[in-house]
Amino acid sequence: MNILEIKNLNIQDIRTGNQIVYNSSFDLKQGSCLAIVGESGSGKSVTCRAIMRLNKYWLHQSGDILFKGENLNNLAEKEMRKKRGKSLCMILQNGMSAFDPSCVVGVHLKETLSQHFGWSHNEMEEKIQNAMESVILKNPIEIMNKYPHQLSGGMLQRIMIALALTLEPDIIIADEPTTALDTISQFEVVEQFIKLRERMDCSMIFVSHDLGVVKKIADNVLVMNNGKIIERGSVQTIFSEAQHEYTKYLVSTKQALSNNFKKIIGRNYLAES
Template identity: 40%
Template sequence: MTGRETILDVRGLRVRFRTLDGTVEAVKGIDIHVGAGETVAVVGESGSGKSQTMMAAMRLLASNGEASGTVDYRGRNLLELGKSDLNKVRGSKISMIFQEPMTSLDPLYTIGNQLIEPIRRHRGLGAAEARKEALKLLRLVRIPDPERRMKSYPYEMSGGQRQRVMIAMALANDPDILIADEPTTALDVTIQGEILTLLAELQQKLGMAIVFITHDLGIVRRFADRVYVMRSGEVVEEGETEALFSAPQHDYTKMLLAAEPTGSKDPPPPNAPVLLEGRNVEVTFRIGGGFLAGEPMLLRAVDRISVRLKRRQTIGIVGESGSGKSTLGRALLRLLPSDGVIRFDDKDISHADRQAMRPLRRELQLVFQDPFGSLSPRMTVGQVVTEGLLVHEPELSGRQRDQRAVEALREVGIDPNARNRYPHEFSGGQRQRIAIARAMILKPKVVVLDEPTSALDRSVQKQIVDLLRQLQAEHDLSYLFISHDLSVVRAMADYIIVMRQGKIVEEGPTEAIFDHPQDTYTQTLMAAAIDSTRFRASA
């Protein structure tokens, strides 16, 4: 902080929430300061209080939350400002961008309207001038064809484009401080790199300070000047980035730095049988069409792809959003109509109807990215885990099903005594374990894992990766592991398929793909990944 003017000084900040179970103290009297033009990272696992700290500083807490202490912005305590004075600071001098822009942008308004409104409100410009400023901002964040995009709605843009729009909105009034709350977690690795590079360039150009709230330590080491490490509402360590990464003092910081998925998977034996095979698989979707819309457009999401999955093998499928990787996984499980040949356990299932596939479903399981969305909120965890047994082993008694639930939950590290609780009562990592237990209770041969760790903290990711590898070894499982997180893929897979626009652009053993990629697109993916193994060794 030498030579930097302190523009945000948080002192003794406490955040409490009133709940039915009493008062929960989310932030416990912490101090944080930010200098002009500085990049500060606030890191920690989910529930550490890092987001609530900044939400409190912006006076954006939920209605049952309250904050105390001091949040000093250039000599004014934001916690004591009236609404009118606060709004002159919030959104103007201090702006915030959020993790998921689709929930932050209004789906009923065009991008142009959502950009123009804060410009007019804070800068008092007329409609024509505000529109010019909005176009300038879209060009600044490199949105292609900004004139046309001004008329677009959020759902018509990709995740990376929506995040760029959020950045443009945050920059609309030339802020002193930009707070970025997990701004790249939901994005593909190449888009992550583009967004982070863009933020760094904009910071240099505009001279603003950035506060990164994140659990991705690769981002922190690459971009932050200083780091605050939070745990259970407290700052347990702070310091200059390089010093903290090179010589962490607190055990929790050391754990975070060591939390990257590590190790590698050995390939299956050469004579291992092929369990699941796709030959020249195609999936085509009809888009649009109708009485007024004219002829529909055909989108080939998977374009003549062949894949062979052996017993105890893990094939990692990587690529950007829209590359067709999830569609391929569902097609191989016969969850989507497709052309080509699909064989499972040496049986042709290419044209198997729903009835014919039913007895095979227990052997072909799918684990989704978001367990909160895929677990029924109306069922207890015990009911969720045993639901498949009602279909595939109807002869079991209620007591037998309950015993199987106990065994499955214990195997994935969930206390079986919690099986009468509901999904919302568990953390994200625990819900993912429950989703895995639901699949494993049927004793499958093949499991398709679709982005199973992307929404999880690094420490929880490591636990899930270790669990999946353990289950694979114990039960001779074969995995199709779909992900855009290359560090997780490297730890999980022994073979990699790289997809782009529905096609395979490169495939091969994991080490060969990571260490010596041949295709330009694969090289771009690898270069865009922030390789956190660089700091594991020094930590």
């Protein structure tokens, strides 16, 4: 069963007339993870923001975005706001941009929850604490009383994952959630996304240019290039039986980087032996 169906999505910059996304159509099955891959500027992020209806006003979108059969493109902004967070939750690539810099993160979390639930202050605090502890964030009360700039990128990403756990949305859209992080933080955040899927059995769209992460987390893959979907298939098919030359290039580049990394590690290991 499809929880989300995108039909003939077109996105155009009305200031310049440039087409950014061309006639994209794809489905997201209930409980599955769909990865959207491609280089910067391929249309991945703008596609995800179109689903959330968060693109700038000069980016005009047309087509159908069917969430549980309801066309999101036809909803008034007030109705769409009710969907964001509770039904559709987006985790951005830069945790700093997701939080209001003028207030501590706990205020942001509680304001978000109060829009969707009739919980008391104590209930909200308890649920947030439990969720933060489950994503390995120690001293949650202390963290909630800090400003975003006082926390690392990895911590901010895990706070957003904790918020998603509390909201229990139907679909989580993760837009390059590991790009701004160091290698250790990337690993930790990816592990939390995998656990998030296991806990909630939610549907997920995972946007990334890192094919190693995609291979680990996704069930199916869309490959985008210059605003067009050029190939799609299961993770196994894309990695072992890619048909399009661009997809083959992405996979071979990832493999070359992986092999080079292993050689460097091997040489260092031998030098230390």
